[in-house]
Amino acid sequence: MKTTTRRRTARFLAPVFALALALSAGSPAQAEDPSLRDLADRHGLRMGVAVSAHLLDNARYAEIAAEQYNSVTHENELKWETVQPQRGQFNWSGGDRLVDFAQANGQDVYGHTLVWHSQLPSWVADGGFSAPELEGVMEEHISTVVDRYADDISHWDVVNEAFNEDGSFRDTVFYRTLGEDYIATSLEMAHAADPDARLFINDYNVEGINAKSDALYELASSLLDRGVPLHGVGLQSHLIVGQVPSSMQANIQRFADLGLEVVVTELDIRTNTPASEQQLQAQAADYTRVFQACMAVDGCGGVTVWGVGDANSWIPDVFPGQGDALPYDHQYQPKPAYWAMHEALGGDGGPGPGPGPGDGDCSVTYTVVNRWNQGAVIDVTVRNTGTAAVDGWSLAWTRPAGQQITSAWNATVTQDGSAVTAEGVSWNRTLPPGGSVTFGFQIAHQGQADAPSGFELNGAACD
CATH class of the missing domain: 2.60.40.290 (Immunoglobulin-like)
Structure with a gap:
């Protein structure tokens, strides 16, 4: 019989919140302006950020994450290889730390992710499990993680990156062993562990209308027709400057018309590095387009950016020569993209460059x-x-x-x-x-x- 330990909500971390407020008082970006989270709250929108628990030791990093965002997502701490590296051996340290941080700062937590082919420990990926055995492995993992955070995490990316670019199902250990029903099974397991959680399917390159997003749309429609507990879809939105899909709003709308919540879950917009001022301005315009596409549709729940600042972005390691993709730069100073989000949410467009030098200066x-x-x-x-x-x-x-x-x-x-x-x-x-x-x-x-x-x-x- 499986036993789980439900996490208790931390009550002793109020001093962390006080520290975050004290730090924020000196923020050069927001000394006189409302924060992104304040602006988003006025619209009832999620303004989220992906956070790595170990980087919270950086005071400026923690300050921005606490001050600017009303939601946080675990960047890596709840991925399978981190939270259950060996069967039955769960590591909660990073997951708990970020949940404690969020609770201390009055933030929602968006859970990422339960079933994914990547960052999967070898004991799962290469375990040679039969279909019933793999289903048991999934049930143990999903129910244990979701049950532990049932009082703390409101939304979950249950299944991540299920499709290839042509709309076919990705060849993963889950698909090979269980077929496409592994998706419905995963959602049902998560719902059984926490009936109050909102459950999502998340993927990249599905921001506009194309073969991959068509496949996601057909899957979502089918799952809803079958009564499977699916509440939303996540559009990751790892984009490139100048390439925000023109059909993004229409794509969000068609999923919303199914009764689903749509969330932009992992937004960053990369460019060649070092970014020129023209590139940064073009990037800011693209951030505006993404926010406008979301805010134009009632069913869009909000936007999460994938990282606090360029210094810690995943992009340069995966796409050499590219990066500078986030609203804060390598020194954690706000970029034009920050002020584009600020303005899209109803704030101002930022301080601008200020007066130029005079002749001879x-x-x-x-x-x-x-x-x-x-x-x-x-x-x-x-x-x-x-x-x-x-x-x-x-x-x-x-x-x-x-x-x-x-x-x-x-x-x-x-x-x-x-x-x-x-x-x-x-x-x-x-x-x-x-x-x-x-x-x-x-x-x-x-x-x-x-x-x-x-x-x-x-x-x-x-x-």
Whole structure:
């Protein structure tokens, strides 16, 4: 007979909430503006974030997670290989820590995930179980995890990533052994463990209308017709800048028309790194599109972003050369994407770049560090000699005749005829008073590697 231990709600963590409030008082992003969670609460929407329990030791990370979001999702702590690495041996430390954090900060918890082919321990994936045996393994895992958190977790991603891109079922140990009914069985097991929980199927590349989302739609319709306890679908939304599906709102609407709740569960919008200012602005526009698609449909329950800041995102490890996908940067400062979400939820669009420098409030040093017959390497140092910070610097000059820039580093350099513009990247876009930044580029030239006659920083002439 299986025995489970239901987790008791923590009552002793009020000081954590007090600490989070004390930290938030000094937040540069929100000193005068409502938080994302406050704005989302006005609409009755989930404004969630995926959190790794061990990163809560970082005070700024914990501050943002507590202050900005009304819901948290375990990033990894409730995945099968973490919570039950060996059969019958459950590890609750990370799961409990995040639940305690959420309760201390008045947040909902969204459970992720119960049945998934990835991050699955080998004893399940390669166990060679018969169909009845595997069903027993699933029942033990699902009922134990869901029962433990029945008082703490309101929503569950029960089945994750069941489909291939063409809409066929993914070849997993669960599908091979039990057929497509493993999905209905998983939902029924979770419902038996906690009849009050809302149960979801979650997948990626199903944000717009396509073969994969069509298959998810047909499955959801079939499960509902059979009376299987399915309450919603999760659209992961690991997107790329410039590629938010135009059919996203229509896709959300058709699932909502089935009576299902739709949640954007894992939003990030990646780009090539380092992201230029233009890319960050395009990313912000894409965040706006996702929020608009959700908020236009009554059945959309909200949005969860997949991580607190770019420094801890999963993307660079999986997609080398890409990242900068989240609303906070590597230093946990708000990006244009943050302010796009803020504005979409009814707040303002952020402080903007502020006043630019005046003429003479900047200086430029242009140094030829290497030269050969028809080429040269140039270093440029820009210094803010004024009294106001320059947030989002852009240095412009006219390219000397006979020169062509062939590559650049530590800045995004664009050329339009003889006009050249260099812009800061994510880690050096702000120039404080007295601060400087150095970037470089290589040129091909005919004749001499002459310096430009002058430079302008955000429209102001520099010495």
